[in-house]
Amino acid sequence: MRKPVRIFEVAREAGVSPSTVSKVLNGTQRMAAATEARVWKAVSKLGYHANLHAQILSTGRSRALGVVILDILNPHFTALVKGAGQVAAERSYTVLLADAEENPRREQELIQSLKARTDGLILAGSRLSDEEIVALHSPEQPIVTVGRRIAGVPSVTVDEYTASLQLTSHLIAQGCKHITYLAGPPFWVNQERERGYRDALQQAGLAPQVLSLTTPDLLGGEQASALLWAARPFPDAVVCYNDLAAIGLMASLKTLGVKVPQEVAVAAFGNHPLAAHLSPSLTHMEIPSRKLGELATGLLVELLECPREEAIQVIQYAVLRPRESSIIRV
Amino acid sequence: MRKPVRIFEVAREAGVSPSTVSKVLNGTQRMAAATEARVWKAVSKLGYHANLHAQILSTGRSRALGVVILDILNPHFTALVKGAGQVAAERSYTVLLADAEENPRREQELIQSLKARTDGLILAGSRLSDEEIVALHSPEQPIVTVGRRIAGVPSVTVDEYTASLQLTSHLIAQGCKHITYLAGPPFWVNQERERGYRDALQQAGLAPQVLSLTTPDLLGGEQASALLWAARPFPDAVVCYNDLAAIGLMASLKTLGVKVPQEVAVAAFGNHPLAAHLSPSLTHMEIPSRKLGELATGLLVELLECPREEAIQVIQYAVLRPRESSIIRV
DNA sequence: GGCGTTTTGGAAACCGCTTTCCATAGAGAA
DNA sequence: TTCTCTATGGAAAGCGGTTTCCAAAACGCC
Structure with a gap:
């Protein structure tokens, strides 16, 4: 069992201090080209990957988004997730998905679990009360609802x-x-x-x-x-x-x-x-399920990167697809 | 913006030290009944929730399982996730789900991301090579594959x-x-x-x-x-x-x-x-997609709780459902 | 050559919790 | 009453990073 490499060992290998390694890796502070090269070389030689939790603990940001859906067996929600995943990837966020199984208690549990792991949440098809959702929303950990319009909470909905x-x-x-x-x-x-x-x-x-x-x-x-x-x-x-x-x-x-x-x-x-x-x-x-997922994710990322006071509400429109089940030819 | 409560403040409120609070909350060490009561009271008064990342950083365990599925739009995989979610909840683990979108590069990214966040992984419908999967598996961070039999890697499969x-x-x-x-x-x-x-x-x-x-x-x-x-x-x-x-x-x-x-x-x-x-x-x-998810999760949890050398392979059977599309009446 | 700026990189505090180890007090035994 | 043992709880060292500050070195200029 190989112990994972820590930043200290990279520092030693490169002949610099841990803080220097951190700065080079995050581009936080410019270093002499030669130093940067030594650090990168040490990193790849040792196969270093920063410990995610240490990083999150230290920075307070996880670059992860939580998506809680009502029911993963419903294609509406899976399409939505597809859209969310795409936009999240473009903005280099990770999506953490959870299936509430149409159960409000389970939903609350999952929300708590995801809240602890992410920078913000998307609630699609929530079965919580308006009050509970309002209580969950805050500028530091914003929530975007899909399919639910609540005063004070950002949302993406269809003009149902x-x-x-x-x-x-x-x-x-x-x-x-x-x-x-x-x-x-x-x-x-x-x-x-x-x-x-x-x-x-x-x-x-x-x-x-x-x-x-x-x-x-x-x-x-x-x-x-x-x-x-x-x-x-x-x-x-x-x-x-x-x-x-x-x-x-x-x-x-x-x-x-x-x-x-x-x-x-x-x-x-x-x-x-x-x-x-x-x-x-x-x-x-x-x-437009997928589009809803894309928009909700875009909105959430926006909220994370420049917090706003007012709760933006995005509205989309459905399209009539007439098919055999309703076309009556006499 | 309310700063979240830290263990130190709970300790102060209860008139004890942070280590005592930690021990009471985790049941690590018995304390006098009166002390425990004071701690619990302080916890609920302040609404304390332990910081997950600090906890994980400290203990090295996240009690989370990663599930990577080939395509979230395919009902086979969503049913599997349903099964996984159920068993994980029973064993008090959290499932972190990711959709590989049938793309091996994306799959590797997601695996790396989930590996950093979880204690073990379930790979359902992986498009990686056998070698890549073997390289991912280790007793500390086990992997269970579904729909893939690879020597040395625990798996749950159907006798296809x-x-x-x-x-x-x-x-x-x-x-x-x-x-x-x-x-x-x-x-x-x-x-x-x-x-x-x-x-x-x-x-x-x-x-x-x-x-x-x-x-x-x-x-x-x-x-x-x-x-x-x-x-x-x-x-x-x-x-x-x-x-x-x-x-x-x-x-x-x-x-x-x-x-x-x-x-x-x-x-x-x-x-x-x-x-x-x-x-x-x-x-x-x-x-039996759902069953596969249940079994894979059960196996993974088992592997986490008592690591084993040999790679267990669980096998299930499919059932013929004859329907109209193949019944030819002459 | 002396002086004021920039660069460059390190020391140390901190993020919030767990856990080991140790000190103390009270109980029971002699 | 004294001594030993156990129950109780605290101090401090991690876990593995980031970040603020500051010192030293290098640079440009007169």
Whole structure:
């Protein structure tokens, strides 16, 4: 077992002091070219790598960003992570990722763990209360939320209200009269989507009907078919909180012998990679997940490098992707 | 800006020395009940949290595990992470996750970054050479590979050879005569799958035909349809390296007007959550991704807590899930 | 050649916690 | 009452870097 090389040994090898080695390695202070060369030579000869924790302890900066996502099995969040990873790499930060497993207690644990290891956090799909999130945010250790707008906290979000208005209007334009909304967990995103749905229906003079998903995933969607089945009037269209639920729902409807879109049109929010590959292919408002990750990371790095008082809120827009699940040809 | 509380201030508040506080908090040495109570009271009054990096620097252990996965967009790896996270939490370790983005250079960077932050690493779907991986492994900082068997390195793998033998035999049993294998990247998993495929064909007296995916994902699968199209004889069945590729392939075949499974049967390896939801649903050898994550993490923790000389190799088995994409009813 | 600047590089304090070793006090034994 | 032993808690030396200051050397200039 080789003990790792320490800065002292590099210093001895180069015939200088540890502080000189540190300065050369970090470019903190110019040294005579000859000295720098000796240091670099010693470093590569000994294969020196600075001890990360000693460094962080000393400098107080880790050049790491924490990303906490709601559920790693949901493609929305993994795409977001991809975007975050890319921008972080460009700005030479390391991303430390954690999966909250849709569990607020676990989320808090992970946040604490990541807070201790990083310079700042991105919370994507948090299930914490607004107060808890506000309490977490500080100029020294900033937080950026994704999919959550809270006063005083920087965020990157989609204009979900408009997205929902558009998606619902699309169904109305298809001639649907009884449009049900399958609601997700009662957080910001769902609130906005439900509001847009209700407003669109009201403008068209239609009555809303909201049912709640047990969980915002495949299984929840499958279970929702039972709810729909019991609903009167039986809807001729469903707006789903996310596309995972829509996919589960469509699978379940198929086994029930309900035809999509002929008997029920289905539409959702998301950007599931297989939305276009299903039969019928799935209509959705495409959420730019990856872009959200990129923007959130960019914003966080910005906040770290020049702290600001006001909480910046970045807004993106979803795009309607009409597909077979909602196109009704009479 | 509140400065974080240090152990010294807790000590002062409790009227003891920092070493006493440390001992009470870590349970390193028994103290008089009254003293312990004073320390705990001071801790909660001041809201003290030990500085992680100081702690790690001092003890040399971080109680964190690094998990490097090939591609976070691939459900196989995210399921694996889920399993890893669960076991790590049970053993009170923190998982630090990194996405190698199928890029060996990036992978090495991430490994170095995680090596500095963790007590041990899990490499799932590594694209490094055997030599590089062996060089990374050491009893002090063990590595466990998933989906890769290398002499001297602990690993958790599926018996891919047998899995492939079974899957190919299944297609042969369906009466297929011209079975093509769509190969993935030339690493252990693909080698084993290809070997199983070849052996199954040979036993049946059939001729193998191997084509290579550009990438082992949706896009690669879509692009592969062109290769198939050009192949003579045109196959009546395809074994795909993974189910992402199979899904892409089936989508592409659909646009070409080739019927699955009537004209071409399709089968793959993996456990994509939508495999059963597609039309036609996808036959595959189900890889227990989550279980692999659990086992790898359990093994790694074991290795950390009682280091061993010999490199343990854990083996799991895949299960055939016959579905519509390969069931040919004449 | 003398003097004021720059360069160059080292000493030492510090980051915040753990841990070893040692001193003291109180309990129990004789 | 004295002595030994154990329970309790503190002092100080790390862990491995960074950074502030300061001294010495080298330089330019008159």
